[in-house]
Amino acid sequence: MISRTDAEALDRRDPLAHLREQFLLPDGLIYLDGNSLGALPKAVPGRIQQVVRHEWGQGLIRSWNEARWMELPQRVGAKIAPLIGAAADEVIVTDSTSVNLFKLLAAALALQQRQGRRVILSERSNFPTDLYMAEGARAFLASRPELRYAPADRLVENMTAEVAVLTLTHVDFRTGYRHDLESLTAAAHRNGILTLWDLSHSTGILPIELNRIGADLAVGCGYKYLNGGPGAPAFLYVRRDLQDKLRQPLAGWMGHRDPFAFDPAYAPSGGIARMLCGTPTVLSIVALDAALDLWRDIDLAEVRAKSVALAGLFISAIEAEGLAEIALASPRDPERRGSQVCFRHPDAYAVVQALIAAGVIGDFRTPDIMRFGLAPLYLRYVDVFEAARRLVDILRERRWDRAEFRRRRAVT
């Protein structure tokens, strides 16, 4: 069994240990929910104040040019690009993950319609809002898409000649199960299918190589492991050679070839900018922009190694107790996992509430999942050791209140 001393030794050897100082964390709290809302990077409050007081307050309308607000979608996208193995001009930051998913689904369906392909292939356990966007596409789009759901192990056999686009979340929001992005993309391509990956739960916790794999389309979230703040704008990736072939329905003035010509007819910009719609939400984007500066000198392989080690420590510390009623819900093989560890427990909601009361923030996911996100940039091995210890104590002593009301939690 690992001891607290062992955990402290791991922290001393951690090549990422210095990054914790780059965050403003509440004293005495162990935060295992960075997969829902990332912690606050130290650089953010000052940057936002500067933008509000100086760029907005003093610069006013001039800041669209002088502070380069116009280029924010591209500039911030370029900072995300290396985290997902893309080129700088293949990523933009705009709108929400859901809205971006809709744009890319509609664009992919329109392109594939020419080949008589109109099925959207996904899995029923995909993040619900991604499925809702596919439902919206089915109900509203002229390409008349159909939805087909298959379990993870039957996706490939469902890649038939009617399928236009495969859309999946790389890492499952509930269990942390990680799809094999490379082999599924390759199988899709062998069958003439475009891939649209939701990278919300994988960006910033493991290396992703979209270009090497030849992935087509992707979206992802700014407020989880990227620490962009609550409801941060999302990102969107389109492989370069696809960019000029795609048209999308939410084609607003920011995606026009010349927005300030105010031409009554739409003409798409070249490149990825045609995926833009309305005016960028400057205050939200700059928070993400400042948060992303943290990644400049980070090696994602080190982040991944620490994520795997933290998860291993957490799982073994809990399982060593041999407690009844609790069972690992995440894949045991780290290769099949993102950076979250989930356990099933019949009283999962009440146990999570008891754990929060004991100073450890984890998460409940209906119906019986306790979810713990491990953000390697600001978590220490001792934090994870201590979290496991408190959870074990609660379970062993049965210190939870079954009558606890199930309250709504806004986390994904």
Add this chain to the structure above:
Amino acid sequence: MISRTDAEALDRRDPLAHLREQFLLPDGLIYLDGNSLGALPKAVPGRIQQVVRHEWGQGLIRSWNEARWMELPQRVGAKIAPLIGAAADEVIVTDSTSVNLFKLLAAALALQQRQGRRVILSERSNFPTDLYMAEGARAFLASRPELRYAPADRLVENMTAEVAVLTLTHVDFRTGYRHDLESLTAAAHRNGILTLWDLSHSTGILPIELNRIGADLAVGCGYKYLNGGPGAPAFLYVRRDLQDKLRQPLAGWMGHRDPFAFDPAYAPSGGIARMLCGTPTVLSIVALDAALDLWRDIDLAEVRAKSVALAGLFISAIEAEGLAEIALASPRDPERRGSQVCFRHPDAYAVVQALIAAGVIGDFRTPDIMRFGLAPLYLRYVDVFEAARRLVDILRERRWDRAEFRRRRAVT
């Protein structure tokens, strides 16, 4: 001719004069572009800091409940409602104006399709991004809409039995021309047509009475006269009795009846919440929220009266000089105008640049329009008097540089 002394006397009698102190304005600058980006309210920087440092940094994920982030779209919408004559539960704040317009267009078209109606009626001079969204609808929606453009004075005769929805910007972004919202809505209703108004250039400068008029649908911008900050989220209005009849394609998890059930099938929330899509952009919405507190004790009739008086002063001070080459481009009748005053001039771009160099920020709109927005909450009569004087001096002395490069300006 009005003198500077007269303008000062008007300021002393101005019932809204005290509001200027509620803004952080650059020293010595006269800002006539509040119709593009409103000035910074004093309450905003502190509120954002509090949200960033305390709610995000300390509260972390708990703030979705404890700081009531989940309810921001509704709470901020309820603050806008009285400005447009709507009930609190008829307005939400979310996404961009363009995205919201697309949602409501698609929803209206789907509803009207049952009556065999599929034409979107608008005018070619409508704000271009609004037309682009209609083009996107035409190209992508299964309801197969057609676009029909008519000039303002021929809209009513074009309200035929094929028309599903009339969509117009209440106040024209270029000239400040104001449509008669009431008579056009009544004419549309007589002909079985739904109305979708873009209130971006009218909210906050004149009383709007959507409920009394029976208007169906509306969208509007948060960053102009509402002073919500660069790229602030937009608002969306749906008349209460229509809310449960409408379905829209961007139906994301925030519009689901029970977002945290994570049901793979979408079931729309009752009421206006079904118009929501992704997670709210908290940092941008709270800036707008803080800015809206200014309006609590403001009488919009007083705002309108001051707007008309400022415009009258500006027009008469310029026209009194009898200068060649400059001509009023806005309607002379205040009843047909929003809160902006535009002049045509063959060298409009260069003249605006010269005026900016002289400390007055106005705006150029292609091809030959000088546009001046008059925001009654922070503009004084002496500001407008002084702006007119400087413009007249530049024109009289021909102090502009024709060779000035036309630079891109991000303003609407």
